[in-house]
Amino acid sequence: MHNITPKPNHTQSPPDHASLTTPPPAARSDAICSLAAAAFLVLLSACDVRRSGSLDSAPPGILSSVLTDPADTYIPVPAWTDFTPSVDTQHVYVSSSSGNDSNNGLSPQTAKRTIPAAVLVLRPDRPDWLHIKRGDTFSGAMGDWYLSGRSATEPMVITTYGTSTARPLFQCGASDGLTVHSATVHDVAFVGLHFDANTYNGSNGMPYGISLLTPCTRVLVEDCKVERFFVNVRFQGWGGTHHDLKMRRSVIADAYTTGTAHSQGMYCDLVDGLLIEECVLDHNGWRDNVPGAIATIFRHNLYVQDTTSNVVLRGNIIARGGSHGMQARSGGVVNNNFLLGNAINMHVGRSFASIGAHVATVIGNVMLDGRNISASEPRGWGITFESLGSAEVANNVCAHNTSGGFPLSYDFDSNPGAGLNNIDFHHNVSYKWGGPMDMSGNRFTGVQLRNNDLQDFPGAELIHSNYSGVLAGITSAQNRFYTTASTSAWLFYNGQYMSLATWRPLVNDTTSVATQVSYPRASQTIVQYDLATGGSGSLASFMSRARNQARLNWNSQLVGSNAAAYFRSNFGLP
Numbered sequence: 001m002h003n004i005t006p007k008p009n010h011t012q013s014p015p016d017h018a019s020l021t022t023p024p025p026a027a028r029s030d031a032i033c034s035l036a037a038a039a040f041l042v043l044l045s046a047c048d049v050r051r052s053g054s055l056d057s058a059p060p061g062i063l064s065s066v067l068t069d070p071a072d073t074y075i076p077v078p079a080w081t082d083f084t085p086s087v088d089t090q091h092v093y094v095s096s097s098s099g100n101d102s103n104n105g106l107s108p109q110t111a112k113r114t115i116p117a118a119v120l121v122l123r124p125d126r127p128d129w130l131h132i133k134r135g136d137t138f139s140g141a142m143g144d145w146y147l148s149g150r151s152a153t154e155p156m157v158i159t160t161y162g163t164s165t166a167r168p169l170f171q172c173g174a175s176d177g178l179t180v181h182s183a184t185v186h187d188v189a190f191v192g193l194h195f196d197a198n199t200y201n202g203s204n205g206m207p208y209g210i211s212l213l214t215p216c217t218r219v220l221v222e223d224c225k226v227e228r229f230f231v232n233v234r235f236q237g238w239g240g241t242h243h244d245l246k247m248r249r250s251v252i253a254d255a256y257t258t259g260t261a262h263s264q265g266m267y268c269d270l271v272d273g274l275l276i277e278e279c280v281l282d283h284n285g286w287r288d289n290v291p292g293a294i295a296t297i298f299r300h301n302l303y304v305q306d307t308t309s310n311v312v313l314r315g316n317i318i319a320r321g322g323s324h325g326m327q328a329r330s331g332g333v334v335n336n337n338f339l340l341g342n343a344i345n346m347h348v349g350r351s352f353a354s355i356g357a358h359v360a361t362v363i364g365n366v367m368l369d370g371r372n373i374s375a376s377e378p379r380g381w382g383i384t385f386e387s388l389g390s391a392e393v394a395n396n397v398c399a400h401n402t403s404g405g406f407p408l409s410y411d412f413d414s415n416p417g418a419g420l421n422n423i424d425f426h427h428n429v430s431y432k433w434g435g436p437m438d439m440s441g442n443r444f445t446g447v448q449l450r451n452n453d454l455q456d457f458p459g460a461e462l463i464h465s466n467y468s469g470v471l472a473g474i475t476s477a478q479n480r481f482y483t484t485a486s487t488s489a490w491l492f493y494n495g496q497y498m499s500l501a502t503w504r505p506l507v508n509d510t511t512s513v514a515t516q517v518s519y520p521r522a523s524q525t526i527v528q529y530d531l532a533t534g535g536s537g538s539l540a541s542f543m544s545r546a547r548n549q550a551r552l553n554w555n556s557q558l559v560g561s562n563a564a565a566y567f568r569s570n571f572g573l574p
Helices: 035-048 115-119 501-508 526-532 539-546 560-570
Strands: 047-052 074-078 091-094 127-131 137-139 157-159 170-171 179-180 185-191 195-197 208-212 216-222 226-227 231-236 242-248 251-253 265-271 271-277 280-282 300-304 309-314 318-319 323-326 332-335 336-339 344-349 360-365 365-369 382-384 389-392 396-399 408-413 420-426 428-432 438-442 442-449 453-457 463-465 475-477 478-485 489-494 497-500
Touching: 047 323, 091 115, 115 127, 115 242, 208 226, 226 231, 231 242, 231 251, 231 271, 251 265, 265 271, 265 280, 271 300, 280 300, 280 539, 300 309, 300 318, 300 420, 309 323, 318 323, 318 539, 318 560, 323 332, 323 336, 336 560, 344 360, 365 560, 382 389, 382 420, 396 560, 408 420, 475 501, 489 501, 526 539, 526 560
Parallel strands: 091 127, 127 157, 137 170, 157 185, 170 195, 179 208, 185 216, 195 226, 208 231, 216 242, 226 251, 231 265, 242 271, 251 280, 265 300, 271 309, 280 318, 300 323, 309 332, 318 336, 323 344, 332 360, 336 365, 344 382, 360 389, 365 396, 382 408, 389 420, 396 428, 408 438, 420 442, 428 453, 438 463, 442 475, 453 478, 463 489
Antiparallel strands: 047 074, 489 497
């Protein structure tokens, strides 16, 4: 039976950097072998795809599918952002290897050498482009940005040029990489840049890779790599709210500190209109190869604060966070993400009592394995839900937890905030997770559990409620349950272990059944996927390849939306 010790209190205070008092300066034969799986991977390698029918689908443009399932119809994902120069765009070039600041900067042959000199040639409120030479290394930060474009259709663009496939590298030492701290900016795109805190050691400062504080409107960061800062990316309103910020197809990795503050991969606060799409966030908040850079409950891959609104988080790979893979405290659209080996893979809703309940759409996410924060802080949780006014949660998968010592698959915590209300939880799978679906407290209203599979929990109950009574706000229908535990202990509810037959009348359920479901490819883990897509067969190999994603080195099989779609198909989910 599952250990029924109360789960740790994971309500948290805001991170240290959130309240500012002053403006801040295996064998190959183990690979995927079924014809359906092979066809799926061939399709992924040919194009960027997302299954149609979800709220965040791209515009129509049906691709022919080689899959045999008629439901397997795909449409293109919005790919790279296309920019078109205006008739009056001024192009400015900068190269640390071949430029000279005495040049005019208006051609590759007359490039400037330093960023400050090149920026001086750009014109404010114009659709000018700054081209930074690929393969170059700049010693020092990019600096504080203060220029805007003309409009949403005529932005200022900071991009790249040259024959190298390597992004231009800014070796920022222990300083901030790119900031917006002094001026309000609008309509700017930063594309194809690499920021590295190359001399930061966890104790010699608190550098930010990209930090937007002064209120910004319509800012895009795409195809960038940010690594080894205290906080890699911060979108935080200071003196006002940001509007329409986008982070797309970028790599955010290895944020850390050896101090007591709360290091994050990406932190977002006071943003209205936030898109984080098809990024890779890996191993943020801690470094296991740096003494003292430990994981704590406050250090995460992605932290979206509950003061952020109109949020879309989709298609990301989020792995090996210090604590949470993703904290989507403000709810929003959380679709088609692929989460791997986070202590708490996903948290939707919020645990602060200052703001009302949020609305969420959580569809098509896949969580493989968990882990412990530390030896004294065991975890291994799939998704936690808190303080929601309404939500649809569908077609998600929690599978194969082997590393988390206190596993919970889906955690419904009704204690904080407004409780949990009007949640349609359907067609989700928990498979060999090792621990139950958890129901905390008794503040549930209109929570419907239907058409879900809770399968193969070795010796553990499938649902655990810590409330010593009947939960009037929860109903159940057409679910499929199976565990190797004694049939009299399949659920812990109303203060006691009980059978499925005893539990069903308590939740008005006449249709759920005890059955062991046979899935197409349920046994597969990231090992098989990595092998089949060209890796050596491990999580480390998969993440190493994903961290090398770039526009000029792009592999569609290493995109979160595509990997999640593959693993959903392993369980017969769309």
